[in-house]
Amino acid sequence: TAPVITIDGPSGSGKGTLSRLVAERLGWHWLDSGALYRLVALAALRRGMALDDVAAVAELARNLDVRFEVDGQGAPVIVLDGAPVGGELRTEQAGNAASRVAALQPVRDALLDRQRAFRQAPGLVADGRDMGTVVFSDAPLKVFLTASCEERARRRYKQLKEQGLSANLHALSEELAERDRRDAERSVAPLKPADDAVVLDSTHLDIESVLEQVLRLAEE
Ligand code: CDP
Numbered sequence: 001t002a003p004v005i006t007i008d009g010p011s012g013s014g015k016g017t018l019s020r021l022v023a024e025r026l027g028w029h030w031l032d033s034g035a036l037y038r039l040v041a042l043a044a045l046r047r048g049m050a051l052d053d054v055a056a057v058a059e060l061a062r063n064l065d066v067r068f069e070v071d072g073q074g075a076p077v078i079v080l081d082g083a084p085v086g087g088e089l090r091t092e093q094a095g096n097a098a099s100r101v102a103a104l105q106p107v108r109d110a111l112l113d114r115q116r117a118f119r120q121a122p123g124l125v126a127d128g129r130d131m132g133t134v135v136f137s138d139a140p141l142k143v144f145l146t147a148s149c150e151e152r153a154r155r156r157y158k159q160l161k162e163q164g165l166s167a168n169l170h171a172l173s174e175e176l177a178e179r180d181r182r183d184a185e186r187s188v189a190p191l192k193p194a195d196d197a198v199v200l201d202s203t204h205l206d207i208e209s210v211l212e213q214v215l216r217l218a219e220e
Helices: 015-026 034-045 054-063 092-101 107-116 131-135 149-162 171-187 207-219
Strands: 006-009 029-032 066-070 076-080 083-085 122-129 142-147 198-201
Touching: 006 015, 006 107, 006 207, 015 029, 015 122, 015 207, 029 131, 034 054, 034 076, 034 092, 034 107, 034 122, 054 107, 066 092, 092 171, 107 131, 122 131, 122 207, 131 142, 142 207, 198 207
Parallel strands: 006 122, 006 142, 029 122, 142 198
Antiparallel strands: 066 076, 076 083
16 A cells, blocks of 8 residues: 555644645645535535434535546646536535534545545545544554644634735634634544644644654655
8 A cells, every 4th residue: 555644633733735845745636625614514504404414414425526636737626516516515514514524533534545545556645634533544654734723823814814814813712722622522533633644733843844853854
């Protein structure tokens, strides 16, 4: 089987950017598992499903019609139900809905095989919450990326602004704290580092130095 590097951590820790850069530098595949939960949530909302209708949402997750493609410029494009999903996937509404459907074990189970199918030669960088603890528990390199709550809210704010989306720093910070609580306290796949994970705190580090650290670890 192909090697995997797992990068887990809370919202806004920078794991999305980091994992994409690591994948790019190594020439490996990239799995954005959070996008899968966001897609399930989005598909459920579009169908007018209640997000706590476990059986219906799990069924939807199992049969989700989604393709991960790249456009002419090499930028990733996600196609849901035959149409490209744009900024809708990155909104806080989708993020919050994702965190709700992600708390349902049958939904997590339904996405397992789909996530593991990304493990292909020459290798995979997997970004999420439970990549190192559940989905790729045999990964040789596991990174757990953290940062202070304030710093993570600031980064998320900047990111949303750059995407031309509206954002309020105070509201973001509160939502982030709430989502952290829900992700850490849920009985199903709670957010925590794997026992054999390397924990990196990026509060005072820019993305370049974290990237170099991870690439060094990958060489070992
Ligand atoms: O980037 P951000 O952390 O805001 O969101 P994300 O990584 O796209 O994940 C959205 C939500 O999906 C998180 O709040 C988690 O509750 C859930 N998630 C999960 O449970 N397991 C994963 N492997 C990835 C995401």
